[in-house]
Amino acid sequence: MKKTFFVTGFQSAKGVGKSSGKSYEFASLFNLSPVRNWETEKGRSESKGFTIDDDKCLKADISLVRQLSQYEYPCFISAEIDIDPEDMTSTILVEVFGHTPLDMNVPLDNKPKGTLSAGS
Template sequence: MKVIQLIAGAVAAKGKSKGSGREYEYGQLHHLVPFMTWENENGRAVASGFCTPQKGDTKHQPVECTMDMLALAEKLPLPAFLELEMAPSEDDFTKLVCIGITVKQSIPVKYQDFQAMFNTVSKSDSVSSVKTDSRSVQV
């Protein structure tokens, strides 16, 4: 199964715990979720914008990845819209893990990159019709 998500960050780690000496390895892609707006008898919160899932948030969790992400995590041009190839986890068939990634569209984070992107748009084009090269990263 393939899905496209806006991914803000990636992290992967492999090593041995200092405290217990147990080995660990994991890979995660952090997607954006909206800040929570709420109201009850004790108060209210109004929010705008997005964040990555917080610890303890049972509704939104990072996307788990295979350890192939370890080499890939620092090479991804994030934030970006990524096409994620998902498959059942080898450890738990009720969970999906990302086994492949294709970068559909990266989002410039430096002013010069934004400027270059918008200078290529003619006055009659809308921002949503900007065409840029798609880069593909295969795991």
């Protein structure tokens, strides 16, 4: 399934576990997830915007590390995701088609939104 993600960063690691002695290698993308409102009989939340949820970080195939390392972050990444063969309940990024970096020093629109003028 082809999707576009807003990614704030990328991480990969390779090594040997301290306690287990087993080797590991992984790659993860830190993508923004919408903040969710919740409501129970004891309370409720009001939220807007996005967050980085460590539990929802996008796992990436280790073969993509070189390509992902060359990108400037934050950016939009267009990618193919599929079922993770190591965990059939989650997904993994298997192919990246391209990215669109954002220049955080140049606003997309220099007009403030939602401001009131005097007398409003």
